[in-house]
Amino acid sequence: MLKSLPFLLFLLTSVELSATEFETQIQLEEYQTHSIPIADGSQWQFQSRYELPITLDAVESYAKHQQLEIKIEERSFNQSSGGGGCGHSPACIIVLPFYLLDMLTADTVMLDQVSFYHQGEWQIDMFYSRPHGQLVRIKSATISMLSSPLLQQTIIGANQQAMVQLSQQLIAQLPKLQTTEDLSLFKKELSGMSYPVQNFPLQRTQRLMALELMSQSSLSEAQFMTLASGWCNLPKYYPTLGGPEYSPLNLLVYSSPLTQGENASYLLDCVKTADVFSVEQQASIDRLVGLQEQALTQLGHFISAEWWDDSVKQYFLEYLPMTSHRQMTTLNPLLGIYHGWWIENTISEADYITLVKDYPEKSAPLREQLKVTNPHVLQARMTLVEEGILSPLPLLEELTVAGVAIDSQLAQRLAKLYWQDHYAIERFAILPRQDKDIQKQAYILGLLAPLPESLRQALPAESGSFDARPAWDIAILNTQNPELEISLQQRPRLGDLTPSTPQRVSTRVDEHGSPTYAGLIWYALSFHPELYKQIGQRRLEALEEEQQDSWLEKGRSLWEQLPRPL
Numbered sequence: 001m002l003k004s005l006p007f008l009l010f011l012l013t014s015v016e017l018s019a020t021e022f023e024t025q026i027q028l029e030e031y032q033t034h035s036i037p038i039a040d041g042s043q044w045q046f047q048s049r050y051e052l053p054i055t056l057d058a059v060e061s062y063a064k065h066q067q068l069e070i071k072i073e074e075r076s077f078n079q080s081s082g083g084g085g086c087g088h089s090p091a092c093i094i095v096l097p098f099y100l101l102d103m104l105t106a107d108t109v110m111l112d113q114v115s116f117y118h119q120g121e122w123q124i125d126m127f128y129s130r131p132h133g134q135l136v137r138i139k140s141a142t143i144s145m146l147s148s149p150l151l152q153q154t155i156i157g158a159n160q161q162a163m164v165q166l167s168q169q170l171i172a173q174l175p176k177l178q179t180t181e182d183l184s185l186f187k188k189e190l191s192g193m194s195y196p197v198q199n200f201p202l203q204r205t206q207r208l209m210a211l212e213l214m215s216q217s218s219l220s221e222a223q224f225m226t227l228a229s230g231w232c233n234l235p236k237y238y239p240t241l242g243g244p245e246y247s248p249l250n251l252l253v254y255s256s257p258l259t260q261g262e263n264a265s266y267l268l269d270c271v272k273t274a275d276v277f278s279v280e281q282q283a284s285i286d287r288l289v290g291l292q293e294q295a296l297t298q299l300g301h302f303i304s305a306e307w308w309d310d311s312v313k314q315y316f317l318e319y320l321p322m323t324s325h326r327q328m329t330t331l332n333p334l335l336g337i338y339h340g341w342w343i344e345n346t347i348s349e350a351d352y353i354t355l356v357k358d359y360p361e362k363s364a365p366l367r368e369q370l371k372v373t374n375p376h377v378l379q380a381r382m383t384l385v386e387e388g389i390l391s392p393l394p395l396l397e398e399l400t401v402a403g404v405a406i407d408s409q410l411a412q413r414l415a416k417l418y419w420q421d422h423y424a425i426e427r428f429a430i431l432p433r434q435d436k437d438i439q440k441q442a443y444i445l446g447l448l449a450p451l452p453e454s455l456r457q458a459l460p461a462e463s464g465s466f467d468a469r470p471a472w473d474i475a476i477l478n479t480q481n482p483e484l485e486i487s488l489q490q491r492p493r494l495g496d497l498t499p500s501t502p503q504r505v506s507t508r509v510d511e512h513g514s515p516t517y518a519g520l521i522w523y524a525l526s527f528h529p530e531l532y533k534q535i536g537q538r539r540l541e542a543l544e545e546e547q548q549d550s551w552l553e554k555g556r557s558l559w560e561q562l563p564r565p566l
Helices: 019-025 056-066 160-176 180-192 200-216 221-237 248-254 261-271 279-296 305-322 333-344 349-358 364-369 375-386 392-402 408-419 437-448 453-457 468-475 484-489 519-525 529-561
Strands: 027-037 043-050 069-078 108-118 121-129 135-139 145-148 153-156
Touching: 019 027, 019 121, 056 069, 056 108, 145 160, 153 160, 160 180, 160 200, 160 221, 180 221, 200 221, 200 248, 221 248, 221 261, 248 261, 248 279, 261 279, 261 305, 279 305, 305 333, 305 364, 333 349, 349 364, 349 375, 375 392, 375 408, 392 437, 408 437, 408 453, 408 468, 437 468, 437 519, 468 519, 484 519, 484 529, 519 529
Parallel strands: 043 153
Antiparallel strands: 027 043, 069 108, 108 121, 121 135, 145 153
C-alpha cells in the first residue's frame, strides 16, 4: 500500500513547470463532486475545480498521470496553532479546523504529507488523515480549500460564487442548531470564509442573507446572538461595508427573541453610535434598555460589586439617554439612588444611609467615590458612626486630609465621639495590645484644636479614661494640671509629634488598657510649641539627673562592698 512506504519517488521526463503553471494546468472548467464515507457513517462531499487526488490511495496513479515525483512523510499538527509553521501565508492556504468529525476533538493529529515535484521543483503539498487517508489540508501557491464541518462539505478552489452558495446553505442551517458547540462552530465557519482576505462583497451578502433568515424564521435568543455577534464585530475591523441596508441597525427590528440584559447591552453597543433611529428601531431600543434595567435589579446575577457598579454607570450614562422617554421604568429603590447620583449628581443623607444599611456590598464602589466634602455624605457618615455602624477612624482621616471646615454643629458631634469607646482592645498572641480609640482621640483633637477659643470652650467635656482628659484640657481648654509634667517624666516617650501627625500617636496599651506611652498628651502639647519644647527639655534634664544619681548610688554601693584594711 502506498502510505506504508517511507519514501517513494517517481522520475518522469517532461517540460519543467512552476507551481503556478502546474495549478493552471490541472484547473477544471466546472466543479466536480466526490463523496467519501467518514467515521460516523455519513458522506463527506468534495467539490473541486482542480484535478487532485482526494484520497491517499489515489496519489500514486495521479502522480503517474501528471508525470510528477512524490515524497511521503509523517507529520504532526497542533490544531490550536495550525501546525507546520504554515499560518496564513498566501503560499500556504489552509482551512481550520479539520473537517473530519472524528478529528475535531483532538489537540494534535498525525497526517501523511505528500509533496509533489516536477523535475525536482516543488508544486504542491497535500495532507491526508491517518488511518483514513482522506484529504484534510492543502499547501499551495494559489489553490484555496474551504471546509464546513456543519455541512460536511469541502470546496477546493472556491470562487466568490461558491462561497456565496456555501454561506447561503450554512445560514439556512442556523434554525436547526441548538447546542453551544454547534453555534460556536457556525460563527467560526461563517466569518472564516472571508478571513484573512477582507472580502467585503461576501460580508455584505451574508448580512442580507441573515436579515432574510430573521424575517422568515423564529430564532432563539442564542441563535439570534450568533448572527448579531458576528455582525457587530465587523465594524471594529471593516468600518465601511456599504449602504444602510448593511447597517447593524437592521438587527433591532428582529431583536424580539432577546430576554437577557447582557445580550441587550451587546446589541445596544452595536448601534449606539447612530445619530437617528426610525420609529420601529426606537421602540426596540426602548425595550432593550428596559431589559437592562430589569437585569440590574437582579443583584445576585452580578458576581462582583464592581461589575454591577460599572453596569449601572453605563446604563445611566450611555443606554438610558438612547430611549425616547429617558426615564426609568421600575421603582427599584437602589436604582433610584443611583439615578439621582449619575443623572442629577445629587445624593441625600437618607440615600447614603440606605446604601450602607441595605446594600453594603453592592454600593461599596459608589461610596468610595462619595467624599466628605459633600455635606450630605458627611452628615450621613457621622450619623452612621454615632450609631456604631461605621468605624470613626476612616471618617476622621478623610476629614483631616480634605481640610473640611468644622462648624459648631460638627464640632459638638466630634466632641461627643471623643469621649465614647468605639474600638475594643485588640489582643494578639505576640504583638502588643492596641486600642485604636487613642488614635481616634488624636484625630479629633487635631480637628478641634484650631477652632476659635469661644467655640472650644463650649464643647462638652467628660472625665474620660487614662490620658483622654489631660489631653483635652491641654489642646481644647488650654489648661493643664501642675502634676502633669511630673507624670510625663515617669512615662516612656516614643518620638516627636506635631499637630499634623495624629497618625503617629501610639495605640499601645498594657493588660489593664492603660496607654504604654503618653502619646496623646504629647500630641496635645504640640499645639503649644513653646510649652511642648520646655516640658520636653525639662524631662530630658530630669532623666539625665536621675541617671547620674543612679550611677552615684551604684558607685557608693560598690565602695561599701570593698574589703576594709585591718
